[in-house]
Amino acid sequence: MPRREDLKSVMVIGSGPIVIGQACEFDYSGTQACRVLKAEGLRVILVNSNPATIMTDPEFADATYVEPITPEVVERIIAKERPDALLPTLGGQTALNTAMALHYNGALERYNVELIGADVEAIERGENRERFKEIVAKIGAESARSAICHTLDEVFAAVDDLGYPVVVRPSFTMGGAGSGFAYNAEELATIAGAGLQASPTTEVLLEESILGWKEYELELMRDRNDNVVVVCSIENIDPMGVHTGDSITVAPSLTLTDREFQKMRDVGIEVIREVGVDTGGCNIQFAINPQDGRMIVIEMNPRVSRSSALASKATGFPIAKIAARLAIGYTLDEIPNDITKETPASFEPTLDYIVVKVPRFAFEKFPQADDRLTTHMKSVGEAMAMGRNFTEALQKALRSIEKKEAIFSWPAEKSDVNISELLTEMAIPRDGRLNQVQVALWAGASLESVFEATKIDPWFLAQIQLINQIADEVRAANELDLPLLRKAKRHGFADTQIAQLRNVDAAAIRALRHELGLRPVYKTVDTCAAEFAAKTPYHYSAYDTETEVVARNKPAVVILGSGPNRIGQGIEFDYSCVHASMTLRQAGYETIMINCNPETVSTDYDTSDRLYFEPLTLEDVLEVIHAEQAAGEVLGVICQLGGQTPLGLAQDLKDAGIPILGTTPEAIHAAEDRGAFGDVLEAANLPAPKFGMATSFDEAKAIAAEIGYPVLVRPSYVLGGRGMEIVYSEDALAGYLEKATEINPGRPVLVDRFLDDAQEIDVDALFDGTEMYLGGVMEHIEEAGIHSGDSACSLPPATLGRSEIERIRQSTEAIARGVGVRGLLNVQFALSADVLYVLEANPRASRTVPFVSKATAVPLAKAAARIALGESIADLRAAGVLPKTGDGANLPAGSPIAVKEAVLPFGRFQGVDTVLGPEMKSTGEVMGIDDNFAAAFAKAQLGASSNALPKSGVVFVSMADRDKRSMIFPVKRLADLGFEIHATSGTAEVLLRHGVQAKVVRKASEGVGPNGEPTIVDEILDRKVDLIINTPHGVDSRDDGYKIRTAAVLRGIPSITTAPGLGAVVQGIEAAIAGNMSVHSLQEYAERINAARAAGE
Amino acid sequence: MHKPAVMVFEDGRVFHGVEFGAVGTTFGEAVFSTGMSGYQETLTDPSYHRQVVIMTAPHIGNTGMNSVDGESEKIWVSGFVVREPSLVVSNWRAETSLDEELKAAGVVGIAEVDTRAITRHLRETGAMRVGIFSGEAATASESELLQQVLASPKMQGADLTADVTTPVSYVVPAVGEKRYQIAAVDLGIKDMTPEMMAQRGIEVHVVPANISAEELLEIGVDGVFFSNGPGDPGTANHARDLAQAVLTAKRPFFGICFGNQILGRALGFGTYKLKYGHRGINQPVQDRKTGKVEVTAHNHGFAVDAPLTGESQTDFGRVVVSHVCLNDDVVEGLECLDVPAFSVQYHPEAAAGPHDSAYLFDRFVELMDGAR
Ligand SMILES: Nc1ncnc2c1ncn2[C@@H]1O[C@H](COP(=O)(O)OP(=O)(O)O)[C@@H](O)[C@H]1O
Ligand SMILES: Nc1ncnc2c1ncn2[C@@H]1O[C@H](COP(=O)(O)OP(=O)(O)O)[C@@H](O)[C@H]1O
Ligand SMILES: [Mg+2]
Ligand SMILES: [Mg+2]
Secondary structure (H helix, E strand, O other): OOOOOOOOEEEEEOOOOOEOOEOOHHHHHHHHHHHHHHHOOOEEEEEOOOOOOOOOOHHHOOEEEOOOOOHHHHHHHHHHHOOOEEEOOOOHHHHHHHHHHHHHOOHHHHOOOEEOOOOHHHHHHHHOHHHHHHHHHHOOOOOOOEEEEOOHHHHHHHHHHHOOOEEEEEOOOOOOOOOEEEOOHHHHHHHHHHHHHHOOOOOEEEEEOOOOOEEEEEEEEEOOOOOEEEEEEEEEOOOOOOOHHHOOEEEOOOOOOHHHHHHHHHHHHHHHHHHOOOOEEEEEEEEEOOOOOOEEEEEEEOOOOHHHHHHHHHHOOOHHHHHHHHHOOOOHHHOEOOOOOOOEOOOOOEOOOEEEEEEEOOHHHOOOOOOEOOOOOOOOEEEEEEEOOHHHHHHHHHHHOOOHHHOOOOOOOHHHOOHHHHHHHHOOOEOOHHHHHHHHHHHOOOHHHHHHHHOOOHHHHHHHHHHHHHHHHHHHOOOOOHHHHHHHHHOOOOHHHHHHHHOOOHHHHHHHHHHOOOOOEEEEOOOEOOOOOOOOOEEEEEOOOOOOOOOOOOOEEEEEOOOOOEOOEOHHHHHHHHHHHHHHHHOOOEEEEEEOOOOOOOOOOOOOOEEEEOOOOHHHHHHHHHHHHHHOOEEEEEOOOOOHHHHHHHHHHHHOOOOEEOOOHHHHHHHHOHHHHHHHHHHOOOOOOOEEEEOOHHHHHHHHHHHOOOEEEEEOOOOOOOOOEEEOOHHHHHHHHHHOOOOEOOEOEEEEEOOOOOEEEEEEEEEOOOOEEEEEEEEEOOOOOOOOOOOOEEEOOOOOOHHHHHHHHHHHHHHHHHHOOOEEEEEEEEEEOOEEEEEEEEOOOOOOHHHHHHHHOOOHHHHHHHHHOOOOHHHHHHHOOOOOOOOOOOOOOOOOEEEEEEEOOHHHOOOOOOOOOOOOOOOEEEEEEEOOHHHHHHHHHHHHOOOOOOOOOEEEEEOOHHHHHHHHHHHHHHHHOOOEEEEOHHHHHHHHHOOOOOEEOEOHHHOOOOOOOOEHHHHHHOOOOOEEEEOOOOHHHHHHHHHHHHHHHHHOOOEEOOHHHHHHHHHHHHHHHHOOOOOOOHHHHHHHHHHHHHHHO | OOOEEEEEEOOOOEEEEEEEEEOOEEEEEEEEEOOOOOHHHHHOOHHHEOEEEEEOOOEEOOOOEOOOOOOOOOOOEOEEEOOEEOOOOOOOOOOEOHHHHHHHHOOEEEEOOOHHHHHHHHHHHOOEEEEEEEHHHHHOOHHHHHHHHHHOOOOOOOOOHHHHOOOOOEEEOOOOOOOEEEEEEOOOOOOHHHHHHHOOOEEEEEEOOOOOHHHHHHHOOOEEEEOOOOOOHHHOHHHHHHHHHHHHOOOOEEEEOHHHHHHHHHOOOEEEEEEEEEEEEEEEEEEOOOOOEEEEEEEEEEEEEOOOOOOEEEOOEEEEEEEEEOOOOOEEEEEEOOOOEEEEOOOOOOOOOOOOOOHHHHHHHHHHHHHO
8 A cells, every 4th residue: 555645744743852761762763754754745844842853953844843842832833734644653652642632632633633653542552551451361461460550549459469569650651750669568658659640640550570580572563454573572681670771681582482482473463453553663561481481461662662763773674764654654565675675674674693782870970869770760871782692792782881880890809709799789780780790700609699689591691601701711811812812802802801801901902903913894784684685884893704894985984973872961962973974975975973872863874874883982983994994085083073972082093093073182182181271261361260189188178278169179080070069168178078089199189169150151163273153152041050951041142241242252262263173162151240251161062052053043063064074164154054144143133042941850860859060960951942031931941841830829939048139029920920929937038028928838847837737848749839949058958958859859840949040930930821932943933044144144 | 612613615615613513524505594583493394404504693592402392303404504502501491402402413513603694695696505514524625625515416406305204194183173184295394284284173194205196185085285395396296296186186285385386386387496595584475365464484495487467377277376475576375266276385384483374274274164
C-alpha cells in the first residue's frame, strides 16, 4: 500500500527539555521523522520547547514552534495551522501524553486532526499497566503478580498478599518516575505516596518482586498490513531491579537458545498485535528466570523510545525514520533498507559484532542523593561502543563514558583487595558496580560468589575473568611481543591500560604498537552481517584482519563530537557538531564524524559523509584519522564544537602532527589557563575578580583575607563548576577545605573574590582574526553565583543599556583578539557596581549557541565551522550565512525577545536541596519567545514545568534578610492579583510594614503549634500551597529552607529560590493571567527580523 | 587451546586462526550462516552435510548443547568456523559444551578468524570449496594445502541423499487423536518437521529416499511430504520420479527446501546454484496470495528456475510461484492449481528461526481435508 494521499500536513510533537529518562534520543527520532515527512512533500508543523535540538532548526520543518508543550498551547498552534494529522509517537512520553490530553479534551476532534502512528485505544492498552496485564494474560503469557491501587489503603491491602520487597510503579510515567522497591511499610508509604503523585491518573501498580532475573528488551515494528519485524534484542547485564536506562546493556542478546529467543519473539509479536499498535515501533521488556527459563512480560512502550534509538544505532535500522513512513501509509516491504539500498526494510537485522551501552551518572553533583540503582532511572546519559567481541565492545564502552574510574584497572597486589567487602558492596547496584566485580574476580573471588552477589549472568562474568587474565599476562610478560599485544587489543585494552600494567606511558605503547604494525581495522554496520554490500560508511574499529574503509577523492574534515550526555555537556554541543557537518558538506568537503553517544543526531549514519562510532580518546581518534589519511586527504580536525571533550584533545592531536582547524591549542591554553588568561585580560586591561591559588589552608586563609569575603573556592583541577562553593567566613572556608576537597601543592585550590549581587552576562561571538561578529548578549535573571547553565537569561538583554552592551562588545573583541580565537568564543561577564568583570572565556561553542542561533535567526555554529576552514566573517556576510549588516547585539527594533530557562532534575533525587549555586545541576533547557519579556519568560516557565505559574491560590514567602528589600514590590503585586500570602514571621513583619497582609506560618523548626497549627512543611505536603518563594537564609535556618524546598519537590510545587527570579516570575504570572501569549513559528520570527534588518540597511 | 589452525579456500585465499573442536583436516563447501541464535540446530541439520559452516555471529557456544534442540541424531557439518568460542556454558538447559560435542563428533573447526572478511569474500566470489587444517596437518605449506582442497569433491553435481536418508522407515505418532497418515520422504529431514505435523494430528511415516512409488503411495494414505536435504537437486532423479507419481495420483503433496526443488523438477522446471545461497533466519519472504511478509529461516544453495509472474503450464496443469524472497526475487514457493501440491524453499518448521510460516503446515492439513 503506497503512502496516503489524503494527508497534506502533519504535526510532530517533540519531547521538550532534556530530563533524566527523556534525553536527546527524541531529537534524533524527531529529526528523522521531520526529514522523512518533508521529503515526502508533506507540510511539517513541529512543536518543541527545547531550543538545543536539531529538530527545531528552521530547515527541518515548515513551521517550527518553540513553545511550551502543554495541551493549551499545542491546541492554539493546531487552531492556527490546522494540520491534517498529529504524529505523537516520536516525542517520548511528553508527546504521547500531550496527544492523549488533546484527544480527551476534544481538541483533535474539534479541528479534525487525525492521530497517526498510534491510536488512543492502543496507547491506553499499552500504557495502562492494568489493561496491559490483561492483554498479556489473554495471549497466554505471564506478567508479575500485581495489584492496581488508587489510594494508600488499597496499597496496604495489596501488599499483604504480594509480600515484601514489593515494586511500586505509577502508570503513564517515563523513566520510572515515582517508582521503586519497598522493603517495609514505611518505605511503602513514602514510595507509593510519591508514586500516586507522579501518575497523571493517580494510579500505582504494586508488583511481586522478580529481582535478579535476566532482563531483555525487544524492539519491534509493525505496519498496517500486519507485517511485524523484531529489529533488535537487547540484554541487560544488570539483572532485573536496575532500570534498563541505568543498566549496562548488550546487543544482541547473548545467553538465550534459539527456542527461548523465538518464544520471546512470538510473545512480543502477539503483544504488539493485541495492543493494536498498527503502525510504528514499540519496545517490550521481558524478564527470564535463569533457573528455569520462566518468562515474564514486564511492560511495553507503544512508541519510539530511548531503546529504539539505541537499537537503531546498534543495528543500522532507522526505527524512527521507518515509523514515520509507516505512519503515512507505507508498508515495511515498500521501504528500502537505507544501508543496502537493494533489500527491503521488512527483514530482521542480524549483527556480526557486539554492542555495549554504558550509562553515565552525575551523582557527584548531588551528594545527598540516594545513589542506589533501582526501578527509577537516574543516569543522565550513555555511551555505546561496538566491537567484534564482547570484551572489545565492553572496554571501548567503558572508556567512552569519559570517567577515569570506569575503565578497568588493576591494583598492585591481589592481596590488597578486600574481596568480602567488595562482594557485600556489589550486592547493592551502584554506578561502578562492574568495576567492583572486575577487581573482585581479579583478586580471586569465585565466579559463583560474584554471581550470587549480583546475579549477573556467568557468561559475562567469565568474559571479565578473561580480561583480568590477559591483564595478568600483560603485566607478567618480560617482553610485550606481537601475539600478546594483539591479544590484549583484540579484547579491547586501551594503550593507556596496557601502559598502566607495564608502568610505562601510553605513548610508548602506541609507538611499540605502530612499530609492530598493529592497528585496528574498521568494519561496517550493515544490518545484514555482510550478506549484502553496504552503501553507507558507518564504521567501528576492531582488531581484526580486513578493513572496509574505501578511498575518497574529496578533502575531508574530521569533527569530534561531545561523547555521552552529562550535566554541563549535552545536546547543545551535538547541535553545533551536526551544523558544522551540514554546512561543510554543502561547501564541498567530506565530513567525518567521530562520536560515541547513541542518543544523538551526530551519530545518525546519514548526518555526515562518514561516521565512526568510537570513543573520544586520543588513541581512538588518532587511529581513525590514520585510517582516513590512508583513504584520502584529511585537512584537519575541528575541536571547538563538541564541548570540553574534544577541546581537551586538541593539544595532544597537534603534538601527534594532526592539523587543528580553527582556534589553535595555544589559543585554547590562553583562555583555559588561569595564569595565561590573566595576562590576556591585563594586556587588554579588563578587570577580573581578584583571585589566588592556595596550596594549604593557611595560604587560602591569607588570600581570602586579602581579597575579602565572600570568596568563591574551587579545586583548580576540575571543570564544570565542580566542587565550587561560596564561603562567607573563615570557618566556612575551613569547613569547605575539610569536607569538599583535598588541598596540597599537587592539588591547589582557587580562591576568587565572590562578586555579590552582580549581574551575570553571557556572550557568544565569532572571530576570524580581524572581525568579530557578536552572536548575542544574554542577560541572566539570577545573579552571578548561580551557574550560567542553571540561570534563566534573556536575549536581547532585558535591562542592559546601549553603553553597557558597547562595553561588552569591546571587551569581547579584546578577548577574542588576545586569545587568538578562530571561530566561536563564549565569555561570561559579571556587572557589579558598574564594573564589567570577566569571569571566564571558553574558546569553543557554548551551551547557548543553539539558543542564540534560534533567538536571532543566525546559524552561529555553521559560521564557526566555515571560519575554521578559512572563510572570513566578511565572506560569510556576503554568502548570506551571516546578516549583511549588524549583529546579535543590535537586533533591529521589532525583533522578538527570547528567554532561556534551565530544567533541573531534583524530582529524580529526592532529599537533594534545590538551592542553586556555582555548580551546574540542570539537565536541559527550554526557550520562550514572544514580543515582550514577560510573555517570553512566562512561556519559558511553562515550558520548564506546566504548573510553574499558578494564576491564583496561596503563595508562601520566606526571604533571607539580604533579599527582603527586593521582595516587597513583587509580593505586593501578587497580593493585588488576588493571591493569599503566607509567610514566616520575619518576612511577614516586613511585608506588613508595606501593607501586605500575610498569614504567619510556623517554620518546621518551630514545630506544630499549641493548637495544632501546622508548619509550612505540613502545608506543603498537604498541597495547601501553590507557589513557594524561599531564598536561602544564613546557616542557622538553612535547614528550614531545605525542608521547605525538598517538600516542594516531593509535591511538585513550583519554588523560587532567588530574588531576581521572583520579579520575573511575577511578570510571568501577570502575562499568564492576561493570557496574551502569541504563538509564532521561528520561520515567522526570522522573516520579521530579516525584514527589519533589511529595512535598517 | 590456542594452537594454530589454517583455512584455505579453493581460490587460494588463506585465513589463519586457532584450533577449535576436533583436530585434523576437513573439506567441504564453504557457506556462511547469519543466524544469531540456533547453532545447535544448524550443526545437526542434515542439509549442511559436506558443508563447512561459517557463523557470522561472533560469539558461538554460549548456551552449550542440550539433548532437546538437535534436529537429528548427529552433527552433520563437515567443518565449523567461529570467531569467539564460548568460555563457559550458560543456560539452564545446557548439558554439554559445543567444543566437547564437536570433538566427540570428530568435527574439525577453526576459531579466531575474521569471519566477516570470509563472508565478504564468499559474497563477492561465490560459494567454493575450503579446507580446514589443524594440528599436524596445519604444518604443511599453503600450496600443498591448496592442492588438497582442489582435490576435494565439489557440491555441484553431488548426490548426497543416500548419505543422509534413514535406512529404515520409522513412525512419528500424532499428538492426540490421529487424523491423517502421511509418508515423509527423508532426503535429510529435520526432527522439527514431523513434530510440527504430529502436533496437527498427523501420523508421520518417515521413509527412506529409495522407496518405491507404489510403497510410498501405500503408506502416504492422506498425503506425501518431501523433506529438506543436502546436495544438488539436479541429481535427485529418483526423488523426482516419486514426486511425479504422487502428482499423477493427485495425492496431497507438500515439500520443503530440497522438497521444493524436487517438486520444481517434477513439474519440469530446472534448478540452478545460487552464487552464495541463503542461510539465515531473517529472510523476508512474501506470500504472493496475501501480500504478507514472513521473516523466515533459510538454508539453500540451489533454487528453482520458474517464471516469477503468471501461471506456467506443466504436465500437471497450471503452476504459480506462491512465495518470493524480497531480497533477491528468488523463487521461495510453488503451488499447483490443478493438483493438490505445494512446496516452499524455506523452513516453516524453523528450528532455528522465526515461527512466522508455521501456517504452511495448516495449509497442508487443509489440502488433505480437501482431498477427502
Ligand atoms: N516486578 C519487578 N521486580 C523487580 N524489578 C522490576 C520489576 N518490574 C520492573 N522492574 C525493574 O524496574 C525497571 C523499570 O520498570 P519498567 O516497567 O520498565 O518501568 P519504565 O516504564 O520506567 O521503564 C525495569 O527495567 C526492571 O529492571
Ligand atoms: N568571582 C565570581 N563572583 C560571582 N560569581 C562567580 C564568580 N566566578 C564564577 N561565578 C559563578 O559561577 C559560575 C561558574 O563559574 P565558571 O567560571 O563559569 O565555571 P564553569 O567552567 O563551570 O562555567 C558562573 O556562571 C558564575 O555564576
Ligand atoms: Mg522500561
Ligand atoms: Mg561558565
